[in-house]
Amino acid sequence: MALLLDIASWALLSIGGAFVFIGGVGALRMPDLYTRIHAASLTDTMGAVLVIVGIMLQAGLSLAAVKLAAILLFLLLTSPTASNALASAALLAGLRPSGEVAADEEQSK
């Protein structure tokens, strides 16, 4: 059972790490702000959730697991909100998504 938990935890941590890595690469490589936010929010949601659940499996049924669950809950509430606020602030400041500009230009032709 302990071995099974370790394997599951190991798998979750690696997949979470992979998501964080993909998010980091995306935040650097994506073409404009909105796609970068999309990539970076991957680290906050999938990456963080998988890593924290992986640590929770290691912690077992203890106070630490409850604390991790609380962190997970608040992270799931705040991170997407922060991404949303960032994107809407950018939109309000007049930054248009690059794809949309192209579509607008095609329409105006």
Place this chain on the structure above:
Amino acid sequence: MIVLFGVFLLSLMVITALAIVRTHHLFVAVILTGIFSLLMAANFFLLDAADVALTEAAIGAGISTVLFLGALALTGEHERANTSNRLLALSVVAVTTLLVIYATFDKPRFGDPLAPVHQHVAPWYLDKTAEAIDIPNVVTAVLGSFRGYDTLGEVFVVFTAGIGVLFLFGARPSHGSGAGAGAARTNTTKPGQGLRHYLIPRVVGRLLIPFIFLFGLYVQFHGDYGPGGGFQAGAIIAAAVILYALLEGEEQALRVLPHKLLIGLMAGGALLYGGVGVAALLLGGNFLDYSVLAADPIVGQHIGILLIEAGVGITVTGVLISVFHAFAGRRRY
């Protein structure tokens, strides 16, 4: 492993510091300062200084970033072109750096049990806390009781800083309190309306504010048993109120916590702290000697620490919220 992680964090901090120096965009610099504080907090935590880490995270990464952004809203986003003598500055920095590096050669090794700091009063504090004060968190015992004078000084520093900012920004209560909400309304420009048109941040923020308050109160009153205390709790509660002001508009926040009340909080916390000291004097003890506050000296210590921590928390909350309003309430020139 811990050393490796510490080196990693410290390298990230050096990179962040270089980026802060290099950037000319002040907005970027402010955000980087917040990241720097967060890395510092992680580093403190790595060194087992949970109390300091909590303070750094709450004040350094949280409140001061918001205050910096408030200040930026009053000035510009770009650094002024530097015209001063760079060579002179560079040589001063280089000499200082070399001196500091030279001084570190005399420093005891990291974690050395024979270091002077572990030989002086620290063992005495660790021995005496259980016997004289009987609370698990030695940091709170040192901060609240053994070195109560220093903490009183710190509270007055915070109080003075708050007064200073209010003076500099020409605090409004002199004419604002008389006219009441009317004066506040005319002073509120469009940005002061908060995020009323942003639905998602508003809903989530409203959901979180009570929990932030609850956590602040936990940190305040759990300081005897775990990391925490008045300074951290004050910053967390102030953060909750500032979040409220950002979401609902400054005007609404001022209606909940008016200027007069905030100034009362600022002074009241410091007065409460000093008052505990005077009460100890009147009961026949020394200034800030809590043992005389109750029949049992240990209970007296507990009461004293609870009261002074409350004083610290009240003052810090009042000062931080007032400073935020001082920045946010001022129109851009």
